[in-house]
Amino acid sequence: MSLIALSLACPADAKPRPHRPAPHDKAPIAKPAAVIPFMLGGNPSTYKPLPRQDLLITHATVLDGAGHRFDDADVVSRDGKIVAIGPHLDGGNARVIDAKGRWVTPGLIDPHSHNGTYSMPLTSIDNESGDVSEMSGPIAADTWIEHAINTQDASFIYALQGGVTTLQVLPGSTPQIGGRAVTLHTIPATTVAAMKFPNAPQGLKMSCGENAKGYFGGKGQKPTSRQGEMANFRDVFSQAVAYRGMWEHYQKDPHGPPPTRDLKLDTLAATLDGDLRVQVHCYRADDMAEIQALATEFGFKITAFHHAVEGYKNPELFTKTDTCAVVWSDWWGFKMEANDGIRENAALLDAAGACVTMHSDSPVIGQWLNIEAAKAAGAGRHMGLAEPPEHIIKWITSNPAKVLGLEDRIGTLAPGYNADIVIWSGDPFSIYTKADTVLIDGAIAYDRYDPAYQPLSDFQLGRKAGGVQ
Template structure:
């Protein structure tokens, strides 16, 4: 007998999508975990072909080009080097300035934990769905408020792509979304076309303490593991039901379950896991668990103790997403060190910085600079052309977008930042930020300094 499914409202929406697919039989439809319910409507901003000259260029692929040139045409990087020929383009003289790929924030809550918070009990937050430890059926994109001022602040800090993640109180937090921080009235108009989703999972203190407080699920670390194994076992059975139906072996069409849709997408490899985890021992357990169940962990987020298992992370091709110096604010964060990112990198691992807050989201270049400085004090060689990968090409890789963003190579999207100085200096500012070859922000031109409606306010005496 088929199990009763939850979230019937979303299930009906999925069925409606199938019903509009022309004359195709339902058996011709893809399984529901392969669908995108909220497609991107993003359109690039107005742009002109542009040549940047006399810049110090860090290309995101471990190269530095002094007095270099970068040509952007039709929203793409066309050429990088010296003495480029580009008739009819806008020329920007960047003498004394630096050029990098656009910064990628792989862990943001912008739009869901809107700043400034206007209530002391955080009722304005939509970052976590707390009704169940399994919130895998939720899509954080449906909660994103494009009016959050944090988007424009991140843009002014050189961020051109961000992954908005659900919170870490549920074990399965739901699906992530990848956005471009442009001014737009809808989330769909910010959504990175063709970018896949991730699925947020959490281990350790957050989910077990939240579940204990709400009396709704696992209250220990071993309970979390058992819960995860059981949930994926259900998802495998669900996939089998769909396979049987689509192959014509079973006429009873499965009723869509949004939670199992997401977990099935994880098992197929279509949805990578972005996992909140702090302690080294827990990360090691989760890597073993992922091999047993058969899913891919793209990255451990926060990963305060990643340095303790840096070779293990590298061997398993799992990235570490870290801060430069946050530590000690709860038990599982006590063993943080400033050299964390540098030691993971030295072991051949994939490391990157993240914000997790709208404040750090404005200064990810400085986060990388601080982490690299700690590594240099420990005796490591970390030149700027390598460190820039911690906020560009490495997060692009973890998001599955390394063929489109993260490095300044011909054919990639022209997401580019011109910095007033060495981007790892506290004195550096993003002068101009290009997204898909269009000026999205200019520090010296108010026409390119987007502001949210939230910030405009009302004239005195205006009626609501």
């Protein structure tokens, strides 16, 4: 076509016509996205690391949490991550901390805490101050413990001073299904969201045995027996299977009305999907076997049995299913189902190949997890199951990290891991040793010798070194 013809066909002031696709060009109308609500809820983490600087820790005895010991070694952290471990490292412009004669480990991890919900000293004075359990019924799967935590509980600070950098707060064990757990850093904050470990997997607390039947049975409610407890479990998980099926059908064809939402069944459907890590309070070996059978029936995995005082009677309950044993060193006999507890429990389970971790379940023990591990290891040593410090440290670092689903981020001193580090005054398994310096994400969160790094909660205001003012 000539330029004259083209100019006549398309005048300079002509407006372009909108493109009108032919009928066969029309894009298909997208179906509305079906939002599955099982994991909706809760406040996202707003945690931000404390002000940090690159560090070179020198001449320390290092236990890396993965089973290795390094003598006269250095540790380098940069931008909140571990960079290297070994002798004679170059830290560049990093601040140097001379740890000669001292020991270095990963930050300790408590997989079973009630800090913030069973706050000392308030709960010991006034039980109404506690929020550890929702007691209105045996199935409290719709509750989230993060909605109840008092961040001013001094137990968080005491745990930090004991070398604990991460802990999981669980609901109590009176309900059969106590609700959802939360994983926190032990840093001062005014909101739970500011303490929440970013993107940590969420847990679910379940319990078996005496607590539920004793409490609810005493009120004339079901369960009044262990068989009643199992009936409740099977009933509510059967409902969850049906509920999940309705949402799966809706996801495939979202044009109809969505199913009516049920917050309890949201939690249990998420459990069936493997999105919640199941933490079960259980003492007796036979009870643990029954709960494993329940998990097999409904197709979910138990992450850990907590307390597990009879774990030594049947280690295969743990090893065959890769279930961790979260135990005390020596609690026993305080109720009937704890009567067969033995001090060698942790060592025997460990020797059988089970994943073993220590836990607190108490704001007092939460300050001494390293001594809990030392006592449990000592009991094993007396019966011929001696393990070195580089192995025992796993019970309070890398193994509980596995319980929380954070084994690729914390619990081990290795390149790429978060720089959660404790510098101890000596062997961490000695009663005379204290945590000198505690780092979280490469930032000093506590230092025994520097008042600038000695945080206080509101409960501690007015205290002086010499006592209460």
